[in-house]
Amino acid sequence: MDRVLTAAGLPPGVVYVRDLLSGDEEEDIRDRLDAAEWSTTLKRHVQHFGYLYDYRARAVTADAYLGKLPEWLEALASRLVMYGYFADLPDQVIANEYLPGQGISAHVDCVPCFGDTIVSISLLSPCEMIFxxxxxxxxxxxxxxxxxxxxxxxxxxxxxxxxxxARKSDVVGGTRLDRGRRISLTFRKVVRATGTPS
Structure with missing residues (x-):
């Protein structure tokens, strides 16, 4: 599949997939998120599904369970399993909104909290990710x-x-690309712990 990139330009274990969604799906997801309430507790706006992730404690606890993923996200999660990216259905999703000039600092997703696979889907605007x-x-x-x-x-x-x-544009191959509003959907599988709902 030529839309899948696993090359020397990526860290081992990282796969980049073009056109994971259609344009209509992208618009539908944006509209669903914008019809809901964005949390403003961080500099960027976020929405949590499945489980609430505690950024300060860097933890997911049993009382953080929000309920099953909504059908539209569960359908996307099932597709990620069908493509072989996840072995088990992911049950936690964070939607992040990034406006031009906003970003996220270097990190590894919480190791005790989440399983061995993370999938992030980008919507609306290109941007550069640094590993x-x-x-x-x-x-x-x-x-x-x-x-x-x-x-x-x-x-x-x-x-x-x-x-x-955190910048308003990226320079790629000598070309400056201005950023617009970007949304990401990050899919993860919560590691089960005592007292965590099934």
């Missing part, structure tokens, strides 16, 4: 196109951080 190897100074960048997905597994999940630099 940094934790044991060296090595860094790699990938341009995330609208409707694309990034799959993090193995070393790409645990041994490399990923970030969206």
């Amino acid at each position: 940094r190897e934790r044991s060296s100074s090595r860094s790699l960048a990938v341009l995330l196109h609208p409707r694309s997905g990034v799959v993090l597994k193995g070393a790409g999940r645990y041994d490399w951080t990923h970030e969206i630099p």
Whole structure:
């Protein structure tokens, strides 16, 4: 599939997939999210589905259970399983809204909280994601196109951080790309713990 990229330009265990969604699906997701309430507790706006992630404690607890994913997100989660990106159905999704100039600092998604696969789908605007190897100074960048997905597994999940630099444009191949409003959907599987609802 030529829309799937696994190359020297990406960390081991990272797969980049173009056109994971159609344009109509992208618009539908944006409209569904905008019809709901965006949380303003962070600098960027977020919505949680399945479980609430506690950014301060870096934890997901049993009392953070919000209920099953809505049907439209469960359908997307099932597609990710069908494509072989997840072995089990993801049950937690965070929608992040990024306005030009906003980003997210370098991080590894909470290891005790979530399983071995993370999938992030980009909507609306391109932006650059930077990967940094934790044991060296090595860094790699990938341009995330609208409707694309990034799959993090193995070393790409645990041994490399990923970030969206907080800037209003990206320079890729000598060309400046202005950012617009971007939304990401991050799919994860919560690691079961005592007292966590099934």
